Each structure stands twice: as C-alpha cells, then as structure tokens.
Amino acid sequence: MSQAGRLKLPIGIQTFADIREGGYYYVDKTPLIHRLIEETKYYFLSRPRRFGKSLLVDTLRCLFEGREALFEGLYIHDKWNWQATHPVIRLSFADGVLTSREALDKRIRDQLFVQRQQLGMPQGRQTDIAGEFSGLIREAHQHFGQRVVVLVDEYDKPILDNILDQERARELREGLKNLYSVLKDADPHLQFVLLTGVSKFSKVSLFSGLNNLNDITLDAPYATLCGYTDEDLDSVFAPELPGLDRQQIRHWYNGYRWGGQEVPSVYNPFDVLLLLQKRQFSPYWFESATPIFLVEILRQRGLYTPSLDQWETEPELLGRFDVDDIATEGLLFQTGYLTVKAIEEPMLGYRLITLGFPNQEVEASLNQALLPALGVENGPRERKTLFTRLRAHDLDGLEAHLKALYAGLPHDWYRNNPIARYEGHYASVFYSHFAALGLNVTVEDASHTGKVDMSVDFAGHIYLFEFKVVEQVPEGKALQQLQERGYADKYHAAGKPIHLVGVEFSREQRQIVAFDHLTL
Numbered sequence: 001m002s003q004a005g006r007l008k009l010p011i012g013i014q015t016f017a018d019i020r021e022g023g024y025y026y027v028d029k030t031p032l033i034h035r036l037i038e039e040t041k042y043y044f045l046s047r048p049r050r051f052g053k054s055l056l057v058d059t060l061r062c063l064f065e066g067r068e069a070l071f072e073g074l075y076i077h078d079k080w081n082w083q084a085t086h087p088v089i090r091l092s093f094a095d096g097v098l099t100s101r102e103a104l105d106k107r108i109r110d111q112l113f114v115q116r117q118q119l120g121m122p123q124g125r126q127t128d129i130a131g132e133f134s135g136l137i138r139e140a141h142q143h144f145g146q147r148v149v150v151l152v153d154e155y156d157k158p159i160l161d162n163i164l165d166q167e168r169a170r171e172l173r174e175g176l177k178n179l180y181s182v183l184k185d186a187d188p189h190l191q192f193v194l195l196t197g198v199s200k201f202s203k204v205s206l207f208s209g210l211n212n213l214n215d216i217t218l219d220a221p222y223a224t225l226c227g228y229t230d231e232d233l234d235s236v237f238a239p240e241l242p243g244l245d246r247q248q249i250r251h252w253y254n255g256y257r258w259g260g261q262e263v264p265s266v267y268n269p270f271d272v273l274l275l276l277q278k279r280q281f282s283p284y285w286f287e288s289a290t291p292i293f294l295v296e297i298l299r300q301r302g303l304y305t306p307s308l309d310q311w312e313t314e315p316e317l318l319g320r321f322d323v324d325d326i327a328t329e330g331l332l333f334q335t336g337y338l339t340v341k342a343i344e345e346p347m348l349g350y351r352l353i354t355l356g357f358p359n360q361e362v363e364a365s366l367n368q369a370l371l372p373a374l375g376v377e378n379g380p381r382e383r384k385t386l387f388t389r390l391r392a393h394d395l396d397g398l399e400a401h402l403k404a405l406y407a408g409l410p411h412d413w414y415r416n417n418p419i420a421r422y423e424g425h426y427a428s429v430f431y432s433h434f435a436a437l438g439l440n441v442t443v444e445d446a447s448h449t450g451k452v453d454m455s456v457d458f459a460g461h462i463y464l465f466e467f468k469v470v471e472q473v474p475e476g477k478a479l480q481q482l483q484e485r486g487y488a489d490k491y492h493a494a495g496k497p498i499h500l501v502g503v504e505f506s507r508e509q510r511q512i513v514a515f516d517h518l519t520l
Contacts, residue, residue, distance in 0.1 A: 006239045011273045014054040016062045020070045027232045030076035032225045033059065042183075042193045042210070045225065046200045046217040048256075048336025050270040050285055052226040053196040054094065057153045060194060061088045064149045086191050087140040089115050091179075092153040097161045099168065104158055104175040105129060112136055119143070133182045137189050147191035150183065156197035156206075159323065163293050169323040177206050184210045199321045199334045218315070218340075220259040227256060227266030240276040252281050255358035256336065260343035268336075271361065285336075286365035294335055299373035301328055304424040306431040306443045306454070309363070311338065311355040318353065329355060337366050360438055368436035374429050375409045383437050390439075391459050395499060399515040402503075405433065406511050426505040427467050430454070444487075453487060462491050463499045470514075471507050478502030479516040488520055 010024040019026050033056075036043065047053050062070050066085035071077045091111050098104045112132050116123055121143055124135045140148045158176065162169040183193060193213075200217060207213055216222045230250065233241070241249075253271040257263055274284040313329045320327040321334060332338040338355040345351050357363035371378040382405065389398040406429065431454060435441045440457045456463040464487050468478040479502030482488070488498045497519060504514035 009240070009273045009277050011270075011277060014058060016055060016058045017067070017070055019055075025236055027228055027236050028074050029056065029059065029225060030063075030071065030074045032222060033063065034076045034079055035221065036216075036225075037063075037192060040214055041191065042213045043195070044200070044207075044213045044215045044217070045194065045196045045222070046198065046215075046334055047196070047226045047258075048268070048334070049198055050268060050288060051256075051336070052269050054092070054153050056226060057090065057092075057151045057194065057196060060149070060151055060192075061090055064088050064192065084146065085144075086146045086149045087119055087144045088149045088151065089119075089136060089140065090151045090153070091115070093157045094154040098158045098172065099162060101171045101175045104172055108133075108175075108179055130178055130182050133179060134186055137182070137186045141189040148186075148189055149192045150190060151193075152180075152195040154197055155180070155195045156199050156201060159201070160199060160293075163323070163326075164296060166323055173201070173206060173323055180207055180210065198336075200319050200330075202320070202322050205322045215319075218258050218318075220263050223258045223263040224266055226269075228269055228272055229264045229266055230254065231264075233267065233272065237272070237276060243279065244275070248281065249275065252360045255339060257340045257358070259340060265339075265358075283361045283365040286361060286369075291335060291337070291366075291369065294331060294337065295369050295373055297326065297331060298328070298370060302424075303328065303370070303428075305367060305370060305374070305428040305435075308332070308338065308366075309356040309443060310341075313353050313355060315351055315353060337362055363435055363441075364438040365436075367432040371429070371432050371436060374425065374432060375412075376405060376429050376433065377408055378433060378436055382433070386433065386437055390456070390463075393459070393461055393497075393499070395501065395515075395517045399512070402430070402433075402515070403512050405429070409510065426469070430465070430467065430503065453482075455491070457496075461497045461499060462494065463501060464488060464491070465501045465503055468502070468504045469507055470504050473504075475504060475514055476502075476516070478504050478514070479518065483518070492520075 008022065008024045010019050010026070013019055013022075013024065018024070045053070063076070063080065064086040065088055066082050068077070068082045071080070091108075093107070098107060108129050109132065112129075113123065116136060119140055121136075121139060124132060124139065126132070127135070137148050137150070155176070158172045159169050162172055180195070183190070195213070200215065201207075216225075233249070249272075253267045253275065255265050256268065257265045268285045270288065271285045275281065311329055317327040318330050318333050321330045329338070333340075333355055336358075339358040340353055341356040342354040343351055344354075357366070368378060385401045386398075388394075389401055406426075409429075431441065431443060434454070434456060442455045442457075444453045444455065453467070454465045456465070464482060466478040466482045466487070468481075479500060482500040482502055488500060491498055500518045500520065502514065502516040503512060505511070506513045
C-alpha cells in the first residue's frame with residue numbers, strides 16, 4: 001500500500017496537542033465547538049465510552065487557553081479571539097475505581113490541588129470540598145481577570161462503577177452532588193461549563209439547582225460532535241481505505257444516531273481506528289470493556305431479546321437514570337448498546353422514539369454476552385455447529401443442534417426465573433443464538449408472548465422461522481401459519497431458495513417438540 005498522504009492513526013490518544021503536533025489524522029470538530037461556545041455557556045453531553053469525549057474536553061481546554069498554533073488550518077482558527085485567554089479547571093474521574101465516599105473526596109481534593117498548581121495559584125485555605133472548589137473558581141477569576149472555564153470528564157464514572165451496590169452508589173452520588181452544586185452560585189465567575197459522561201443522571205439527583213445546564217445529548221445540531229461520519233471516513237481517512245470493503249465497514253461499525261433520521265449517523269472512533277490498523281473486522285469496541293453490570297441488570301429483569309432491535313419508548317425514559325430507578329431502555333441507550341432509529345411525533349408535543357442496534361458489531365456481541373444470562377452455553381463449538389449447519393442448508397442437522405442447545409439449559413434457570421418469562425425465554429435463546437453469530441437476522445414481530453417470526457439471510461438462502469408454544473396453540477400450527485399467511489411472498493423477488501421452518505416449543509418438556517420445514 002502506498003504511503004503517500006498517510007498520517008498516523010490516533011489510537012487511544014486523547015490529548016489534542018499530541019494529535020495536532022504528532023502527525024496524526026484529525027477530524028475537525030471545531031465548527032460544532034464554535035457553535036457550542038457561541039450559543040450559551042452551561043452544557044451537558046452524554047455519549048457512550050470511547051467516543052472521543054475526553055478529546056473534545058481537551059480540545060476545549062486548548063482553545064480557551066489560547067493555544068493558537070494547534071488550531072492553524074482548522075475551521076475555528078480565524079473566528080476566535082486568541083488574545084482573550086481564560087483559566088481552565090479540568091476535572092476527570094476516568095482513572096481507577098473509587099469504592100467509598102472517603103476515596104472520592106480524597107480524589108476530588110487531589111484534583112483541586114493539582115488544578116491550583118497548574119494555574120500557578122497559591123494553595124487556598126483548607127475547608128470543605130464545596131468551599132475549596134468555589135474558592136478556586138472565584139480566586140482564578142480574580143487572579144487572571146478573566147472568567148473561568150470548568151470542564152468535567154466522566155462526571156458519573158464513580159457512580160457507574162458501583163451501580164450494582166445501591167447504597168455505595170448513593171453515597172458516591174451525594175459526594176459528586178456536593179461538588180457540582182458549587183457551579184450554580186459560581187455563575188458570575190464562569191465563562192463556560194461542560195460536563196460529559198456516559199449516563200444522564202437526573203438533575204434533581206445530581207445537579208440540584210443547576211437548572212440552566214443545557215443537555216445537548218439528543219440535540220440534532222450536535223449529533224456528530226463525537227464520533228466519525230461517513231464523510232469523515234471518506235475524506236480524512238481516505239488513504240487508509242483501499243483493501244477494505246467500504247460497505248462492510250458501514251454495516252459493522254456505523255449506525256450510532258442521536259436524533260431522528262435527518263441526523264447523520266456516526267462511527268465509534270475506537271472501532272474505526274483499530275480496523276484501519278489491524279485490517280480485519282472484529283468487535284473492538286465491545287471487547288474493550290465487558291458490560292458486566294448491564295448484563296446482570298438485564299438478567300434480573302428477564303429481558304426479551306428479540307425486542308431489542310425495535311424498542312419503542314419515550315424521550316423521558318431515555319433520560320431516566322438514577323441509582324434507584326434505571327429504565328432498561330435508558331441504560332441500553334446511554335451505554336451505546338441501542339441507538340435511535342426513528343423519532344416520531346404522532347401528536348404535537350408527544351414524541352415516540354424507536355431504538356435498535358446501531359450495527360452488526362453490537363448486535364452480535366451483546367447477544368453473545370446475554371446468552372449465559374439466558375442459561376445457554378454459547379462457546380466456539382456451539383457457534384461453529386450453527387454456522388456449519390446453516391452453510392450446508394442442513395435443516396435436520398440444525399434441528400438436532402438446537403434441541404441439544406435447549407437440552408443443556410440448567411434446571412436452575414427454570415427454578416430461579418418466574419414462569420411468566422418462559423414463552424419469551426424460548427424465543428430469546430433462539431434469536432440470540434443466531435444473532436450472536438453475526439448473521440443477518442430480522443425479527444418481524446417482536447411481541448412478548450413468545451410468538452415471533454424471524455428471517456435469516458445467509459449463504460444465498462433465506463430462512464423464515466415461526467415460533468409457537470404448544471400449550472397455547474395446537475401442534476403443527478407454526479408451519480401452517482407460515483404457509484397460510486404467505487410470509488415468503490415478499491422474499492421471492494430475491495431469487496434465493498426459501499426455507500419455511502415451524503418451530504414449536506413445549507413449556508412442560510422445556511424443549512423443541514416440532515421442527516417442521518418446507519423448502520420453496
């Protein structure tokens with residue numbers, strides 16, 4: 001591959017100066033940063049991990065500190081007053097895991113001490129944390145004669161790290177609330193404030209009184225403030241693309257959207273950069289941190305997995321996130337495992353949001369992570385068997401494989417999960433097993449009754465599955481319904497062989513009792 005025009009890939013680099021001075025690719029985010037600063041001064045932004053939040057925060061720091069040379073050639077360079085610099089206080093909770101209020105308070109005091117040092121200011125008198133923070137802001141304003149910029153990165157991480165221990169999480173939340181409460185009365189001394197993190201805790205619980213904090217998480221103008229667009233890939237990273245399937249890059253990694261269909265979708269930068277370096281498709285973002293607390297919460301709630309790719313909700317639930325009240329859709333959306341697929345306003349002032357998987361990486365990886373919570377062993381052997389049977393279009397072999405999968409479900413799973421979840425559980429195991437392989441799976445009717453039809457397009461063949469629970473419906477009805485309702489009609493134009501498969505479960509036997517199939 002020619003080296004002409006190629007720069008270095010900024011993998012893991014969150015320092016703006018390093019990127020600009022070190023010969024790295026950089027996607028210019030300063031048009032949006034300029035708009036942000038011009039509009040108002042208090043902001044909150046939620047984005048999933050590894051989406052470039054820390055780089056955004058560092059870019060703002062360099063801008064307000066007046067480091068003009070770093071911005072030469074960028075949009076904002078001739079639009080900024082480089083003479084007017086501002087003292088910047090930057091706090092971050094990205095490092096380590098804090099497990100007590102005492103440890104949190106120690107970390108905060110240490111950061112305030114370091115910020116004073118970096119600003120060249122004398123250490124203030126020792127008081128409580130709120131007093132030290134407000135004193136630092138006030139004195140920095142007086143010392144420099146310019147208002148202060150406050151940037152907080154990973155503002156919520158101490159709480160998220162302890163989210164499964166509610167008492168401890170509440171304790172840490174109160175410690176952070178004590179810190180952030182200072183910002184309300186510091187208004188005369190502040191030029192600009194940005195808090196970023198993964199989750200959006202309610203203003204009441206964490207930002208009491210800070211009602212002027214503008215949440216831009218779902219604001220269309222800032223949808224691409226973090227992440228790369230298709231245009232960014234095709235222009236900035238053009239020298240790296242030869243030899244990679246552009247459509248597969250989109251299918252695997254694009255699709256995160258913070259707004260309606262009119263808003264461009266984005267890629268997670270971490271995925272893109274590692275793909276460009278390693279030249280092979282892999283779930284880089286997902287594997288960088290296993291979502292243990294997410295899987296545990298979903299297990300406790302008995303999530304019905306076929307509903308994940310078409311989840312209708314309301315905007316309020318996406319932002320409902322607190323230690324004592326985490327909406328499932330809010331958790332999945334804020335952590336990046338589901339994204340906005342559509343926003344509708346069927347009645348003025350009433351909006352409905354449809355969530356779904358952003359891309360193949362997340363759909364396959366999350367389903368793989370959820371299968372153990374569904375009681376299923378889904379190791380390399382199980383995945384290889386499914387792949388082999390489908391590739392050979394061996395439906396009898398597929399039936400034997402799936403029956404073995406259900407036979408391996410531990411009795412504990414049934415004993416420890418409410419009976420109401422049984423019907424949905426069968427369909428969840430079936431769907432998640434296929435989706436975890438990375439197959440092109442479409443769920444047509446994700447109802448919570450266990451009646452769901454599913455299509456799989458693989459290796460030149462189309463498979464249409466209909467599920468029934470025999471205690472609810474007479475045996476033999478699944479395949480009959482596939483035939484009678486003409487489910488295959490819309491697929492004939494593709495010119496591929498179509499397999500109709502009626503799958504019937506028995507709640508009593510905990511097993512597939514019928515696997516009828518017909519090839520068209």
